[in-house]
Each structure stands twice: as structure tokens, then as C-alpha cells.
Amino acid sequence: MQPTDSYDLVIAGAGIIGASVAWHATQRGLRVAVIDAKGPAAAASGASDGAVSVASKRPGLMANLADASLCYAREMAQHNGILKGIFHPRPTFIFARSAPESAALDRLTRMLHDQSLSVSIHQDGAAQTSAISGLGKDITRVIELQGEAHMLGYQATHAYLSAAKCDLFWPRSLEAYEPGPEGVRVFTSAGEMNCAQLVIASGIGTMGLLPNVPMIARSGQLIVSDRGPASEPNLPGPLTSAAYLLDKTANGRGDAGLPVVIDPLRTGQVLIGSTREDHGTERQTDIAIVRRLLHSAVGCLPRLAERRIIRVFAGVRSASLDGLPIVGALPEEPNVICATGFEGDGICLSALIGREIAAHLATGQSSPDLAALTPGRFSSQEAIPA
Amino acid sequence: MIDTRPLIVGAGPAGLRAAITLSDAGLHPVLVDHAPGIGGAVYANLRAQPNLTPKLTREARILRQDFDRVRPRVDLRLSTAFAAFDQTGTALLTGQAGMMFKPRAVIFATGARERIQPRPGWTLAGVSSAGALQIALKTTGTLPLGRLLLAGTGPLLYAIAAQMVAADRPPVAVIETGNPLRHPLMALRLPARVLTEATRYIGQLLLAGVPILSGTDLTRIETRNGALIAHTSRQGRWAEISVDHIGLHDGLARNDFGISAEMTGQTPVFQAGDCRSVLGRWAAEEDGKRAAEQVLHALNATPGRAAIAPDQRFIKTQTLLAKLFARAPALAAPELPDDTVICRCENRSLGDLKQALQTASEQTQTTARTLRLTERFGMGPCQGRQCLDWVAALTPDTTSFADLRGNRWPIKPVRVRDILDAPDFTADPSHQDLK
Ligand SMILES: Cc1cc2nc3c(=O)[nH]c(=O)nc-3n(C[C@H](O)[C@H](O)[C@H](O)COP(=O)(O)OP(=O)(O)OC[C@H]3O[C@@H](n4cnc5c(N)ncnc54)[C@H](O)[C@@H]3O)c2cc1C
Numbered sequence: 175m176q177p178t179d180s181y182d183l184v185i186a187g188a189g190i191i192g193a194s195v196a197w198h199a200t201q202r203g204l205r206v207a208v209i210d211a212k213g214p215a216a217a218a219s220g221a222s223d224g225a226v227s228v229a230s231k232r233p234g235l236m237a238n239l240a241d242a243s244l245c246y247a248r249e250m251a252q253h254n255g256i257l258k259g260i261f262h263p264r265p266t267f268i269f270a271r272s273a274p275e276s277a278a279l280d281r282l283t284r285m286l287h288d289q290s291l292s293v294s295i296h297q298d299g300a301a302q303t304s305a306i307s308g309l310g311k312d313i314t315r316v317i318e319l320q321g322e323a324h325m326l327g328y329q330a331t332h333a334y335l336s337a338a339k340c341d342l343f344w345p346r347s348l349e350a351y352e353p354g355p356e357g358v359r360v361f362t363s364a365g366e367m368n369c370a371q372l373v374i375a376s377g378i379g380t381m382g383l384l385p386n387v388p389m390i391a392r393s394g395q396l397i398v399s400d401r402g403p404a405s406e407p408n409l410p411g412p413l414t415s416a417a418y419l420l421d422k423t424a425n426g427r428g429d430a431g432l433p434v435v436i437d438p439l440r441t442g443q444v445l446i447g448s449t450r451e452d453h454g455t456e457r458q459t460d461i462a463i464v465r466r467l468l469h470s471a472v473g474c475l476p477r478l479a480e481r482r483i484i485r486v487f488a489g490v491r492s493a494s495l496d497g498l499p500i501v502g503a504l505p506e507e508p509n510v511i512c513a514t515g516f517e518g519d520g521i522c523l524s525a526l527i528g529r530e531i532a533a534h535l536a537t538g539q540s541s542p543d544l545a546a547l548t549p550g551r552f553s554s555q556e557a558i559p560a
Numbered sequence: 561m562i563d564t565r566p567l568i569v570g571a572g573p574a575g576l577r578a579a580i581t582l583s584d585a586g587l588h589p590v591l592v593d594h595a596p597g598i599g600g601a602v603y604a605n606l607r608a609q610p611n612l613t614p615k616l617t618r619e620a621r622i623l624r625q626d627f628d629r630v631r632p633r634v635d636l637r638l639s640t641a642f643a644a645f646d647q648t649g650t651a652l653l654t655g656q657a658g659m660m661f662k663p664r665a666v667i668f669a670t671g672a673r674e675r676i677q678p679r680p681g682w683t684l685a686g687v688s689s690a691g692a693l694q695i696a697l698k699t700t701g702t703l704p705l706g707r708l709l710l711a712g713t714g715p716l717l718y719a720i721a722a723q724m725v726a727a728d729r730p731p732v733a734v735i736e737t738g739n740p741l742r743h744p745l746m747a748l749r750l751p752a753r754v755l756t757e758a759t760r761y762i763g764q765l766l767l768a769g770v771p772i773l774s775g776t777d778l779t780r781i782e783t784r785n786g787a788l789i790a791h792t793s794r795q796g797r798w799a800e801i802s803v804d805h806i807g808l809h810d811g812l813a814r815n816d817f818g819i820s821a822e823m824t825g826q827t828p829v830f831q832a833g834d835c836r837s838v839l840g841r842w843a844a845e846e847d848g849k850r851a852a853e854q855v856l857h858a859l860n861a862t863p864g865r866a867a868i869a870p871d872q873r874f875i876k877t878q879t880l881l882a883k884l885f886a887r888a889p890a891l892a893a894p895e896l897p898d899d900t901v902i903c904r905c906e907n908r909s910l911g912d913l914k915q916a917l918q919t920a921s922e923q924t925q926t927t928a929r930t931l932r933l934t935e936r937f938g939m940g941p942c943q944g945r946q947c948l949d950w951v952a953a954l955t956p957d958t959t960s961f962a963d964l965r966g967n968r969w970p971i972k973p974v975r976v977r978d979i980l981d982a983p984d985f986t987a988d989p990s991h992q993d994l995k
Contacts, residue, residue: 212927213924343924468976482941482975484970486644
């Protein structure tokens with residue numbers, strides 16, 4: 175297929191969200207082009223952990239969306255599905271070191287009980303009774319969950335883009351667009367393209383493109399260890415502090431402790447994360463903060479002290495002001511669809527968001543489940559006088 | 561205590577001379593080296609075991625004396641690694657005398673690193689870098705048992721071979737890809753002290769009957785009956801040499817791995833010696849002095865003194881040496897079989913790399929990030945020290961070495977315990993106590 179400059183759909187951004195939309199749209203027979211300023215997984219999707227986690231979501235809508243995405247991704251990992259070998263089910267261990275953390279575990283238990291989710295509690299008890307041996311003495315309680323999974327952002331991005339029969343262009347940035355009666359004219363760093371519909375899935379880059387959609391950059395630092403001795407069994411699943419759940423709630427974590435996550439990679443390495451700073455400097459990693467994170471991680475799992483750190487890096491989460499993703503057609507511009515603001519949940523939500531946006535593009539019907547995510551919510555708020 | 565003393569990383573000729581210069585100006589530098597003694601690679605015998613009474617060259621003796629003179633003013637931290645430097649100006653040292661502090665200025669004098677071209681069999685047991693053999697010889701006086709072979713290219717090979725001869729363990733042969741002996745007239749243009757040294761090495765090798773097989777490639781290594789078989793090729797003629805240990809060396813590159821101006825925020829940072837430009841030990845010492853003067857200038861510790869331009873003589877010498885050793889056609893990677901391991905940490909082959917490049921099209925290049933994340937080049941514990949030169953060379957249109965390496969820390973893998981054990985002298989209120 176020769177690339178042309180006219181498509182049913184142009185997607186700006188080859189992160190996990192753009193890639194998932196691309197694959198789902200080609201499955202529906204659309205002619206799709208994906209452009210990226212740098213290349214695939216060049217931003218958050220290539221600099222994140224891959225927890226597909228429901229437990230860490232706010233009760234209500236976010237937990238429901240995460241659960242729906244988890245179930246759908248699980249399906250796509252079966253038989254010869256697109257996520258086979260990329261989406262890996264595994265248990266999750268969430269622990270408490272303090273009273274506020276234990277209270278967070280109680281709230282989690284309530285959420286899993288109240289909302290009918292596919293994730294369930296396998297065990298809840300003292301550290302000694304947990305399936306993980308050698309936990310630090312700071313840990314007082316561990317909940318083991320069943321049903322969650324791990325999926326690395328760059329692997330999923332790569333899988334979607336390799337399987338999607340679409341045209342790929344990079345480096346090529348979206349610079350501006352002009353909606354018209356016959357579709358959208360797209361101005362890129364390498365010339366003009368025409369399409370019926372445009373999806374802007376540019377992560378933090380969306381900020382510059384859509385100034386009316388308010389967003390904040392929240393960077394996060396991650397630490398990668400070596401593989402460790404062959405005799406040392408890796409963790410069966412991530413060890414997540416309950417402070418991490420609190421981080422995502424309105425009140426924040428207060429004195430609950432550092433929100434550390436110790437995540438085993440399939441290579442035998444361990445990924446330790448992650449901080450949440452209100453700035454967007456991708457390259458900034460900082461010795462004092464990393465040391466504090468490591469100190470906290472060793473308190474939870476003392477044997478980590480003998481691992482060697484081989485890399486520290488940072489990624490930038492694109493967050494919305496109200497903590498909900500921003501997904502849907504722009505107000506007044508029905509042919510321009512925005513998909514960003516996933517903050518720390520984009521890997522988890524990518525499967526569902528790709529499917530729903532593709533359905534919307536192909537049928538013109540948008541999913542009622544995603545109504546609350548519309549970018550229109552920001553402009554309508556402005557209309558209300560303070 | 562708030563510690564802001566200037567930091568010098570590397571105690572080779574450049575770092576030692578920088579420390580001497582800063583101390584003479586009244587500063588108290590911190591000098592760190594991961595080795596257990598001073599001297600760096602070239603004067604590694606300054607830290608030789610006590611029972612080896614090493615012969616020191618005149619330059620090494622003078623450097624040692626000058627350093628001994630300022631020693632009380634230098635905080636020398638040996639067996640200690642420089643691990644990281646961040647945008648807040650914090651430096652992390654780990655190991656025996658680790659600490660965190662905020663140096664007012666930093667000089668990187670981390671020397672050169674050896675390049676080793678991948679070849680089939682280069683990852684076999686018994687194959688190492690020639691430099692590793694040299695350091696063992698200089699510091700412990702020992703070499704691996706059995707027959708030794710040196711192969712690759714560059715002046716250092718002859719120095720190492722001659723040192724082996726002097727230690728009564730002459731190599732079976734030196735296999736040299738280039739043809740340096742074929743241009744005697746060009747060689748005569750080298751500075752006298754370089755020429756004298758080279759002549760002495762070659763003389764020692766000839767006297768000991770060590771064959772120098774120039775214009776010859778070591779194309780493949782395999783094991784047979786417990787021995788290593790080196791397959792060589794010279795203008796299409798093949799030969800086999802059976803040995804027990806092979807030292808490979810394909811030239812030197814700046815050891816500025818993971819160190820760049822970008823990582824350093826506001827703190828003045830300079831590079832000195834081979835770390836800035838691989839010009840050898842004499843240039844390195846002068847360059848260490850120059851970098852120290854730049855630091856003094858930046859800190860206004862001396863009346864404004866302009867930086868001295870790198871000495872043209874040393875650059876000319878290295879250009880000439882490069883020409884002498886150059887050979888056409890170079891052993892090019894496309895001639896290598898696809899199963900040649902390029903990245904030994906993650907076991908990625910030339911074929912893997914080629915395939916990754918093939919999936920790209922006219923509109924999409926294979927980005928440095930994809931080569932790292934998806935293809936895993938440069939992601940292992942060596943952090944790409946071994947493979948990224950070759951990956952960059954094989955993808956000239958799409959990636960650069962700098963893209964592939966990035967500026968991530970730690971500079972070398974470091975134990976979590978060592979990071980936690982380093983006392984904090986940054987006195988930064990934002991650091992919040994660990995306890
Ligand atoms: C430290 C950290 C840990 C995380 N851990 C998890 C986790 O465990 N689980 C989870 O679910 N989520 C996690 N996340 C969040 C997740 O990584 C993101 O939500 C997700 O990757 C967002 O994907 P995206 O496609 O929206 O954006 P991105 O991956 O940021 O992709 C945006 C793409 O758009 C391109 N672009 C930008 N501007 C333009 C332009 N003008 N024209 C063309 N292209 C452009 C960029 O080059 C980039 O490739 C984490 C994030 C971080 C930073």
C-alpha cells in the first residue's frame with residue numbers, strides 16, 4: 175500500500191493509546207495513518223511501569239473502567255489474540271505499614287465488595303502469612319489480590335502498531351489542524367494530510383495542541399535493578415504500598431509513608447517506583463529522592479539491598495485537573511477526538527479506550543460509559559460564573 | 561556539615577595533575593577512584609602489590625612526587641565509585657568511602673575505554689580484553705596460564721605484548737588488522753618520544769621472536785579439545801592458531817559514558833585527559849592541569865585566566881597514529897555472520913539488529929528508543945559500554961551514540977546497600993532524613 179495523504183483517520187501520537195486506537199480502527203476497516211513527533215513509545219508509554227491494576231483506582235467510575243479494560247485485555251491475550259505474550263496475569267500484593275495504610279486497605283476491601291469487579295481478595299492477613307517470604311518488619315498487613323496483570327507499555331505499543339495495517343510516519347509532528355465540512359486538514363512538520371477524523375493522543379504534547387484542555391505534567395522516577403542471583407526467586411507479583419492507593423485520592427497520603435511499588439519484571443529484574451512530582455522534566459532524576467525510595471523499598475523487602483541498580487529514569491504522566499482521563503470529541507469539533515490525561519493509568523485503560531474510540535469513529539455512536547470523560551466538561555464549567 | 565569541595569573523578573595522570581593544580585591554588589579537592597590505588601590505567605603499577613617492585617618511568621615518578629607533596633590537602637577516596645551526578649548538583653559516591661555531597665565543580669578524568677569489535681566467539685570463556693590482561697599484569701604481576709594471543713588493532717596492543725615479554729610470558733603472536741609497519745616514512749613523522757617508545761616495543765617483540773601478523777583479521781574464535789582456536793584471514797588466506805587465552809583490543813574511545821554537560825545543571829563541569837579526547841598520557845597530564853585552571857577560573861579563585869586550547873601536537877600525533885593503523889577495507893560488520901553476538905548482556909545478535917532495522921520503512925526509522933526498549937540493546941548491566949558503539953555504527957542514519965546511551969545514572973551498576981550507606985553531606989533540607 176502506497177502512503178497517500180488522505181485517510182479516514184489520522185492519529186497524532188504513537189504511544190500506547192494512539193497505537194491501540196490505530197489497531198482497533200484498522201480492525202473496523204478504516205484507512206489509518208499514525209504520526210509521531212519522535213517515534214513509537216517515545217514518551218510515557220516507554221517510561222512507565224505496566225501495572226494493569228483495578229485496586230489502585232478511585233472507587234466508582236475509574237475502577238469500573240479499569241476493570242472493563244482489564245477483562246477485555248485478558249480476552250485479547252488468549253488464543254492468538256494481539257496481546258498474547260504481552261499481557262501477563264499475576265497476583266498483586268498490597269501492604270500496610272501504618273494505620274492510614276491499613277485504613278486504605280479497608281477501603282479497598284469495601285470497594286471490591288461493593289462494586290462487582292473481576293478482581294478479588296485471595297488472602298488478607300499478617301505479613302508472615304503472605305505468599306512472599308522475607309518481608310521487612312515494617313509491614314504489618316498484606317492483601318493478596320487475584321485477577322490483575324502486568325503489561326509493558328512499549329511492548330503493547332509495538333504489538334498494536336506491527337499488527338495494524340496502517341501507515342506510520344515518524345518523526346512527524348502534528349502542528350495544527352483545521353476542521354472543515356469534508357473532514358480535517360492536518361498540518362504536520364512534514365506537510366499536509368487530509369482525513370475524515372483526527373485523533374489527538376499526544377500525551378503531554380496535547381497541552382500545546384489544545385490549550386483549552388487543562389492539563390498538568392506529573393513526572394515519575396523509576397529504578398531498575400539487575401537480575402539478581404539465579405538462586406533468588408523473583409516476586410510472584412508486585413509489592414505495592416497502600417500509600418500508593420492514597421496517592422490517587424483527594425486527601426493524598428499524609429503521613430502514610432512513601433508510595434513505593436516493587437514490581438518484578440519477567441527478566442528477573444525488579445522495577446522500583448515511583449515518585450509523583452508536579453513538573454514535567456523528563457530527564458530529571460534526583461539522587462536524594464531515589465535514595466529515599468530505595469530506603470523505603472529495602473524496608474519492605476530487605477533482600478533488595480544486595481541488588482545492583484543499573485538504571486534510573488523518569489517519565490511524565492499527563493494528568494487532567496479533575497483526575498479523570500480526557501476522552502471524546504472536542505466541543506464544536508465533532509471530527510477531532512482527544513484521548514489523553516491518563517496520568518498513571520494509561521497502560522491499564524489502553525485496551526478499552528482503543529476499542530471504544532474505534533467504535534465511536536466507525537459508528538458515530540459514543541459509548542455512554544465514557545460520557546464523563548468528555549473534554550467538553552472543562553468548557554461547560556467555564557460557562558458557570560464563579 | 562555542608563560539603564562543597566570540588567570533585568575530581570579518576571586518579572590517572574589527568575586527575576592526579578588536576579588535584580595537584582587545585583591543591584597548589586589552596587583548594588581541597590575530593591579525588592575519587594574505583595581502583596584501590598592511584599595511577600589509572602597507564603600508571604597502574606603505582607598501585608602494584610608491595611612484593612612487586614615496579615619500574616616507574618620518569619613521568620610516573622615526578623607525578624607521584626608532586627602528588628605526595630599535596631597529599632595532605634587532597635581527600636583521596638579509593639575503592640570508591642563515582643555513581644551519579646544530578647541536576648540539583650548532588651554527587652553520589654559509593655563504595656569504601658562513599659558519600660553524597662554538592663561539589664562546587666567537577667572534573668571528569670575517567671580516561672579511555674577499550675573498544676572490542678564483536679566477532680563470532682568473542683564471548684567464549686578465555687577471551688577477554690587485552691586491557692584487562694594488562695591491568696592484571698601491572699597490579700598483580702600475573703597472567704592467565706597457558707598460551708596467550710593478542711589480536712585487534714592499535715598501538716596499545718604492542719605495549720601490552722612488550723610488557724608480556726618483559727614478564728617472561730610472550731604472546732604466541734600479535735594479530736594486527738592494520739598495517740602500521742608498512743608506512744615507515746609516515747611513522748617517522750611521529751614525535752621522538754612516541755617513536756622511541758614504539759621502536760622499543762617492536763624491538764622487544766622481535767627479539768623475543770613474537771610474530772606480528774599485520775594486515776590480518778581475527779575472524780572467528782571457537783573451542784576445540786579444551787583449547788581456543790583463533791581463525792585468521794590475511795588477504796583471503798586462512799589460518800588457525802590454537803591458544804588458551806585471547807586478549808582483544810580494537811582501539812580506545814573516550815570514557816565519557818553517561819557523562820555529559822546536560823546532566824549537570826548549574827555546577828561547572830569539565831572533562832580532562834582521555835575522557836575528553838584520547839591523546840595519551842602526556843597530553844592527559846597537561847589537560848588535567850588545564851581543566852583545574854578552568855575550575856579555578858570558574859570559581860574565581862584565580863585572576864581570570866582563559867582556558868588553554870588543547871595542544872595541537874598531541875592531536876597531530878593521534879591523527880597520524882590513526883592513519884598508520886587504518887586499513888582498507890576494515891573488517892566490516894556486514895561481513896559478520898548474523899548469529900554474532902553484539903550485546904552479550906542481553907544476548908542480542910547482529911541478525912536481531914538487522915531484523916529490527918528491516919521492519920522500518922521509508923517513513924519510519926527505527927528509533928534509538930525502539931532499539932533499546934524493544935530490541936534490548938544497551939539495557940543490560942554493562943549499560944551498553946560494549947555494544948552501543950557498534951549499534952550506532954550500524955545505524956548511522958537513524959541513531960547516534962548519544963541517543964542510544966542517554967544520560968541515565970548510575971554511571972555503573974551500584975548496589976542498593978551502597979547507595980543507602982553513603983552519608984549525606986548535602987545538608988539539603990529537602991532531602992529529609994532517611995530514618
Ligand atoms: C513513572 C510512570 C509510571 C507509570 N506506571 C503505570 C502503570 O503501572 N500502569 C498504568 O496503567 N499506567 C502507568 N503509567 C501511565 C502510563 O504510562 C500513561 O498513562 C500512558 O503511557 C499514556 O499513553 P499515551 O499514549 O496517552 O501517551 P504517551 O505514551 O505519552 O504518547 C504520546 C505520544 O505522542 C507524541 N507526540 C506528542 N506531541 C505530538 C505532536 N504534536 N505530534 C505528534 N506526536 C506527538 C509523543 O512523541 C508520544 O510518542 C505510568 C506513567 C509514569 C510516568
